Amino acid sequence: MPVLYSVALLICSNVFMTFAWYAHLKNHAASPWWMAALASWGIALFEYLLQVPANRIGYGVLNLSQLKIIQEVISLSVFIPFAVLYMDQPFKWDYVWAALCILGAVYFMFRG
Structure with missing residues (x-):
């Protein structure tokens, strides 16, 4: 069960992070870069509030490398x-x- 909780939290955190990193590019001329950076930091806060517990829940059931590769799969999937x-x-x-x-x-x- 901890793996499912960890994966669910990582999916949610990745949605926030993807928006924080890239959504400002959609209308990048509409605001200066520093406003985009502040908005991105605000969004990234929610990402960290999900990502940190996700990693803490998953670590121990999964090793560090497995936790990271799950993160990469989710990142591309989002x-x-x-x-x-x-x-x-x-x-x-x-x-x-x-x-x-x-x-x-x-x-x-x-693998084994």
């Missing part, structure tokens, strides 16, 4: 829909190939 649906970027097969490479990394982190 980023692709964000890029396509929110940022209006075209879908690319490169997303699929990148996901397959990360799945290979998952294999190596979780």
Whole structure:
């Protein structure tokens, strides 16, 4: 059960972080960079309020490397829909190939 709680919190934290890092680029000319930075920091606070407990819950059940690779899988899984649906970027097969490479990394982190 701790792994499920950890993954759920990491998914939520990644949604916040993806918006903090990239959403300001959608209308980047609308405000100066420092306003975007302040807004991003505000959003990132919520990310950390979810990410820190997620890592604490997951650590011990998962080792550090496994926790990190789960984070990377979630990060890409959140980023692709964000890029396509929110940022209006075209879908690319490169997303699929990148996901397959990360799945290979998952294999190596979780094998025996």
